[in-house]
Structures are given as structure tokens and as C-alpha cells.
Amino acid sequence: MRHGLVLMPASASSSATTPLVDWLFLDLNSFFASVEQQLHPELRGKPVAVVPVMTDSTCAIAASHEAKKFGIKTGTNIGEARRLCPELELVEASHGVYVEFHHEILKEIDRHFPVHMICSIDEMACKLDAPRRPLPAAVDLAKRIKRGLRERVGECITCSIGLAPNRFLAKVASDMQKPDGLVVLLPEELPGRLLELELRDLCGIGRRMEPRLHACGIRTMADLWQAERETLHRAWGGVCGDRFWHALHGGASEDDPPAQHRTLGHSHVLAPELRTPPQAGVVARRLLLKAASRLRRMHYRATHLHLSVRTEDGPRCEAQTKFDPVCDSIVLARVLAELWQTVMKQARWQRVKKVSVTLMGLEAESQPQQLELFVSADEAASRERRETLSRTLDKINQKRGRDSVVIGFTPDTVRTFSGSKIAFTRIPDREEFQE
Template sequence: MLPRSPHLKWLFLDLNAYFASVEQQARPELRGRPVGVLPLQSEGTCIIAASYEAKAFGIKTGTPVREARQLCPDIQLVPARHELYVKYHHLIVAEIDRHIPIAHVGSIDEVACELLGPQRERPAAMALARQVKRGILDRVGECLRCSIGIAPNRFGAKVASDMQKPDGLTVIEPGEMPDRLFTLELRDLAGIGANMERRLNAAGIHSVRDLAGIAPKHARQIWGSVAGERFWYGLQGVDVPMPGEVTDRHSIGHSRILPPALRPPEEARQVARRLLAKAAVRLRRYGCTARVLVISARLESGAGWAIEARFAPTQDSVPLLAALERGWPDLTAQHGRPRLKKVGITLLGLAPLAEYMPDLFATADPAWQHRQARLSRLSGAMDTLNRRFGSDTVMLGLLPAVDLDYAGAKVAFNRIPETSEFTD
């Protein structure tokens, strides 16, 4: 077995009800009141973040708006303001960095810090955690509470941060893992969702104690990859990479929940084009090419649809949009004229532009060379104009009838948008 960390090593900070707390911080009239954050202002959507006042009524992420109003008639429903959440994220990160360097930003509301030297002693670690909490409240915002977990490994610190909310501080000593976690449910562990819980149950594992008692190779078999073995070691207190942690950029994507007016296929197609145009801007900013486009949708009926298009590596908007136009008719071919609840696009097969090797025969064709140069100049000129005069100053095709705030950058659970993305 890999060696366990003999001392406290990680401090993991989780911001409580982050989106809703930022709204309460920015709008004093919302403080102390139940708040639900929506992806867009529509009765046909669901809650993406709830304040603790709202959670007291049973409202949580995924609660439909109509149900939320029934549970709490006084709930304040506000559309998400992702640029504001990113702004506060950077303010909070800067404040944490005043007290201890940040080793890893897990998401917009989670950071991990490595304890060094005397900080690894329990009294010093707890004092540091309280300093960080007080600094955020005093210097960033009084509504921005956080829960902090301290443990010998990052996995344990993450789990500890979830054990007491809101405004918690939990320490798991090296000798307490995995036993300290035996009172938790499997779903309480970071990295175990509904599907993985079913797989564990099918393998005869129904508790954290059961999981800790199997062999690491057995965990690998259940997960179907080395991730299971890493998870098992994390449970034992060994410092291994967090479940699902990705260090390299493998894809670029955007998705949106559609308001009712944009749910017919033609209107949804225009939104998909807009999302793909945004992804193409990011692709060029990162200096990458893509060779696969995945277009996906969720229908009002609950059915899903997706299609994959492959092409020569490119970063130009014209061939990417052409690939979308070729693939979109498959939606109506399979489902008639459905109403779409959500649409998404993902670019895969990313590689640095400097590594792109075009087809030898194509490069010998002057017409091909001329066309590629024109496409590159066109995409570059569009990016320049949109940066200078604002997003959507110039774009290919029709502009969907959506608010720019709706079509702008959004915060994913594991990706924090760059500030420039809010003007793409």
C-alpha cells in the first residue's frame, strides 16, 4: 500500500451557496431572504443555486421554478450574473492568497491550499482557517461564508469541508482515516454520484466501511479504470490526485437551457451557431485547432440527441459552422420537429496550431492556400472587431434573438471563464 501522509497537509475551502450568496452580497435587500438563482428568467427552468434561507424550505439545485414557488411563495428568483460571480471569485482568491498560497482551484467555489511547516499542527491549521474565514467576511463580503476542511490528503480535506455547512470547520487527523468517514453515505464522498453508487451496490458495497474494506484492485475493477484505485487510496488517507481531476485542456464547449421562445428547432439552431462561434473564439485564443464537433440537445420530451462531425483540423469559424449545418438536419430526421429544452456544442481533438500538418496535396494547391488564408484573416478580423466594439458587432449568419447576457459566458462547475469571454 502507498504511504499515508503522517500529518495534516491540506486545507480545502468550499464557498457556501456561492451564487446565491454573491447575489445577497451585491443586493442588500436580498439578505436574510430565500433566494433562488436561475439560468435565465423563465418559469420553465429550474434553480441552479439556492440560499440557505431557501434550502430551509426544501429548495435545492434542480428544483423546478413552479415547485420552488409552491414550497416558498416568498422566494426571490434572480437570473444568474456569471460575470459578477467570476469577479467575486478573483477577489476571494486574492484574499485567501494573503494568508496561504493556493495550490489548486477546483472550481469557482472551491480551492485547495497545502499546509507547510508549523501550519501542519492542528492548532495552527485551525487558526489559519479562521483567519481566512474572517478575511473573506471583512475584506470581500459579509455574506460570503465558507466551510473549511483540513486533513492529511486533499480527498479527506474536500470531504471534511462538506461535513459541516454553512460556515463549518472540520479537521480529520491522519489516524482517523478512513474510520472518521464511516458515518457518511457513499453519495457524501466527492466523486460518487447516482450511477457510481448503483455500480457499487451491484458489487455488494453499500457503505463507506464496505468500500474502505475492499482491495484497491477491486476498486479499479468497479470503476473500470485506475480512477477507482486512486479513489480507494484517497479514502485511506493517501495523497493522490482528486477524482476526475484534469490537468490538460481536452475540449471546449458551451451549452444553454433554452427559454420557451427558442425551443423550436430553427431557433435552437441559431443558438447552437452562437455557442459554436463563441467556442471558435476561445479555440483561437488558446492557439489550438479542433477536429471533432459534437452537437447535442435535450428535448422537452426528455429524450436526448447528439451527433458527431469530423473534419480536418481547423480553428476557423466558417468550416466549424459548416459542420454544424451539415449535422443539424439529423435532429429533425430522427425526432420530427421537437421542442428542445437544452442545446450544447463541444469541440474535441484539440491540438496546438503549431503542430498542425495540412494535407500534402492540399498545400500544393494555390486555390486551397488562398482560401485558408482568407478564412484565417476573416476569423482574425472578426475577433478584433468584436473585442474593440463589443460582442456580436460582427458574426457569421443570423444573430439569435436572445439577450447578450443570456448568450454570454457561463460558469461551469470545473471551469472559471476568463474575463474576456464575457465580451466574446
């Protein structure tokens, strides 16, 4: 099912400036039914309804793409569904399994870009940063996420993605093409394809809201688009109407990403020969450099570093520290060295079984650095030199193979550990093999 179609606006090619989008909204297609088809190949290509209990009096909580063609959807009574499609396959829901898939999906999306908001078990939104806002970059990100889900979570796991100036319109766009859709709504093209929709297609216009809009003379999307903000205020009976008007017309989403929720880290269970504190320290450093390299590749700076260590027979020891936004390996390695002392003192320098290093409080590189005013010219220049050096090391390692150049330890110390790809708890990106 590869129906992915990108609706490129006519102006995109002729305009000198690249169009921008701010949000990516992802909606998994027939989520529960797709998970069942993923786990039970005999159900693939067949009309499937997922039910809470096996009786005809219940309703479908999900319908496969094939079942939807018969008019069966979430909420369809099963007696009725069987009439619409006698060969319908019923499957009893396994919620635990859906939650597991949900987490696998989040993990996969996070490999490409941090998820800003989990809207439901099958809907997630990402607020794009400066490098991903230009339409070609955003489309590329969307395609990589789709491919990643198919290749690493399951071939039946498809999604529809919407790209738009705000979260509301991105969700609307994600609803416009199913399955496996990719729809772009550009601010400069509005109302554009919105006019193809019915009022009820929009999130926020339900069974109760529709008659209230009718009462205000709004019956079509064109009416809704042309309505004054005051009219919608009246229809909704308050500021919800103003918000709806604002969102419909492409205004920025109100909620900004809470930066401290973004993290990037690596952990490793050490082979017995690497469990002495000095060797474990090298592993920690190695994990940090890997995370820092990924941080730079994703165009972020970090403001917190967290280190956690589990000893062979003791409890977990941990510490974290806060600093001005950085992405260079030299400063981060220095911070880690201090944390290592603190944590290992807590651990009474026992043998280490597991090390986890996490960069937190990530900020997009393009974000102006707040304390810039208080940084001297010398400091700014030396920071720039360190960042340039770190990026140069990344490039060499990309080209010559990982650990060609490292900071603060001899590559041979950890070759045995960093050479084993499957030792990491998460599946690494292709680029990471060189980091």
C-alpha cells in the same frame, strides 16, 4: 452565521505529538446566492434562488442557505421550488459579478496562504507547508481565511473549510458542515466521521457509479472503507478505483504544487515627484524589501525576481533573473540593482510612472535545498548570517515602525510614498505596515 465548529479529536490533547494535516479545502457556501445577498441587503435572511432566466421552467443554479431549508438546491425546477417555498425570491444570474467576487476571494486567501488549486468558481485548495501542517496552525489559518473573507470581501461571504491528509478527504470534510463549517479529518482517526456519510456524498460516486458499487456488495460507507483495493479497481473498471481507494484511506494527493506558480509582489504608481530614475529606483528597492520581508514571514525562499517598469510615455520594460533559493534582503537587493540597470537601459532612463517587483518560484523554507551539496561551508555560513541579519531587521521594523532600518537608502527618500497605505493596489496585511 458563525457556526464554525472545530472537531478536535480526542487524541489531539493526549497525544505527545501534534497531529498533522496536509490540505486545506475551501468551499464557498451558496456562492452565487451569497454574492446576491451581499450586493442586495434586502435579500439577506431570505430564501433566494439564482436562475439563468426568469421563467418557471428553468432550474435554480444556486440556492441561499435559507432556501435550502425548504429543500431547494442547485438543479431544482423553479415551478417546483415555488411550490416548496411560495415566498422564494428569484434573482437572475450575473456571472460577471460572480467572477469578480471569485478573484477578490482568491486575492484574500492568497494574503494568508498561496492557493494551490482552483477547483471551480467556488472551490479552492491549498497544500499546506511545514509551518502550517500542525493542526493548531492549520486551524488558525482556516479561521484567518474565514475572517478575512467576511471582513474584506463581504459579511455574506462564508465558506466551509476541510482539513485533511489529502485533497480528496479535505473536500469531503468541507462538505460535512454547512454553512461556515470547519471540519478536520485526521489520518489516524479514519474512517471516523466518514462513516456518517452516504456513498453518494463522496465526490467520484455519482448516479452511475453507485449501482456498480452495489453490484460489488458495497452499500454503506463501512462497506466501502473495508473494501479491498482490488474490489474498487473492479468496481471502477480500472486504476481510478485504485486511486479512489488510496485517497479514501488518506494517501498523499498525487499532484504537488508547481512552485513556479507561486508569486509574491508589489507594484506602485509613482507620485510625480518620485518619477526621476534615481527616486524610482529607491521605490523599487523599497517594494522589494517589503516583498522580501513578507517572504520571510511566510517562510518561503524565492528563486526568481521579476522587475517591470512603465515609463511616463513609453511602453512597459521588464526583465527577470533566476538564482538559488534565497530570502535575505541583501542578496535580493543586489539582484534587483542589476535588473534595474537592464530595465532602465531599455527604458532609456526616462521618467518612471509605475514600478512592479515580483518574487517568483517560491519554495517552502523547510524544503531541502537541492544544491546544498555544492555549496561550500563558507558560503552556507555567510548565507545564514545574511538571513539572520534580514530577520533581525524585520524584528526591529516590527517593533520600531517601518523603515526604522533599511538597506541601501535613507528612509526619508521614500517616507512620503511608503507612508500612504492606500497607495498600494492591494490591501496590505497588518504586519506589512511595519515592513
